[in-house]
Each structure stands twice: as structure tokens, then as C-alpha cells.
């Protein structure tokens with residue numbers, strides 16, 4: 001069932017989103033060679049709990065951390081560890097919070113200490129995929145319009161769109177209906193209505209889109225070993241331009257409006 005949020009519920013989701021943005025900004029500022037993902041995980045948990053919120057990932061189906069920290073060919077759901085990050089690694093950080101019962105979910109990718117132009121392009125195009133998808137997230141459009149926009153942009157650069165994982169509705173639960181695939185056909189699927197909230201999250205591989213699950217039963221890795229980038233925000237559908245709840249004040253790029 002797809003839930004339509006009321007204005008007072010949306011206001012709570014705005015607060016959760018603003019908190020999550022501040023946490024991810026703090027994590028981003030910490031990332032440099034030598035830092036461990038376990039350090040980032042602990043920092044995230046401390047910041048979230050000190051704001052009176054809960055880290056939604058921790059304990060979710062038994063997941064042991066407050067962030068997913070996925071490096072290079074790891075797509076998503078990577079475990080934090082005490083290995084120092086190395087210059088040029090592609091790190092994706094995904095995090096979720098629950099504030100006063102309402103969820104927010106967001107992820108970004110970055111090259112640790114900077115890296116190759118080739119890897120930076122993957123990170124940049126993945127973010128562009130998000131914005132192109134989000135630009136289609138408006139009342140009257142269909143879910144497939146979002147999916148198609150993401151897929152078309154990624155594939156135009158020769159990248160693979162991960163298919164085994166997708167975005168999702170979000171509200172009082174982290175994963176609500178509908179699924180938001182990163183591939184699809186325009187005009188297909190659920191018709192979008194104002195008050196729906198979707199986590200739109202392109203997961204884009206430099207090579208093939210096929211993945212497998214590591215022995216920890218969580219970490220998703222590309223089969224061909226190619227690097228993968230992830231970018232996500234919690235997005236409110238409106239009659240006009242969507243509101244990016246996990247990025248207060250952000251607007252759809254003018255060329256896409």
C-alpha cells in the first residue's frame with residue numbers, strides 16, 4: 001500500500017531529512033585516507049542519538065551498523081571495519097534516521113582524498129542520474145518516468161544500472177511501497193500523487209550490472225569487479241517541483257525543471 005503523507009507528517013519527515021543531511025555532511029567532512037569506516041559508523045550513531053533520533057539501519061533485519069559503508073566494487077550494504085581507507089578508493093556511505101517516528105534515507109559516494117578522473121566521472125554521473133530521476137518525480141507522472149530517466153542517463157555513458165536493488169517508498173517504515181527501480185519504461189507503473197515520498201537511489205556500475213552477495217549475507221558486490229557508485233535522497237512528490245527532504249533547500253537543476 002502506498003501511503004500519502006499529510007502536511008503534519010511531511011513536516012516531521014522534513015525534520016528527519018534535515019537531521020540526516022547534517023549527519024552525512026559531518027561524515028563527508030571526516031573522509032580522508034587513514035580514516036576507518038568504523039570511525040564513520042560510530043560518529044554517525046553518536047550524532048543521530050544525540051539529536052534524539054535512532055539510526056534506522058542498526059538492527060534492521062539484524063544489520064549491525066548505523067551506516068552502510070561500501071568500497072569500490074561493493075555496491076551497497078557494506079560492513080564498517082577498522083581498515084584505514086586508502087587514497088582514491090570509491091566510498092559510498094548510506095545512512096538512515098528515525099526522528100519522532102518518521103524516517104529519512106540518503107546516500108552519497110566520494111573518492112577518498114580524490115581519485116582518478118574516470119572514477120570521478122562515475123560518481124558525478126550517478127548524482128546526475130538521481131537529479132534526472134528526481135526531476136520526473138512529480139504528480140501526474142508515472143514511476144517509470146523516474147526509472148527511465150535514471151537508466152537512460154547511466155547507459156548513455158556506458159554504465160550498468162544495478163537491477164537487483166531499487167529505491168522505495170518511505171515514511172514511518174524505511175521500506176514502503178512502491179519499489180522504485182532504476183530501469184524502466186516511461187509512462188509505466190504507478191501514477192505519482194502529491195504526498196507520496198520516495199527514496200530515489202541510483203546504484204550505477206562502471207561495467208556490468210550483475211551482482212552477487214558476499215558471505216556476510218549483506219554486502220552486495222559487482223560480479224565483474226567493476227566499481228559502483230550510489231546516491232540517494234528522500235523525495236516528496238508535489239504538484240510541481242519535488243521537495244528533496246534529505247537535502248533542505250536543494251532544487252532540481254534548472255535545465256531539468
Ligand code: MG
Nearest residue numbers: 094105106107
Ligand atoms: Mg539508503
Ligand code: MG
Nearest residue numbers: 105167199201
Ligand atoms: Mg534506500
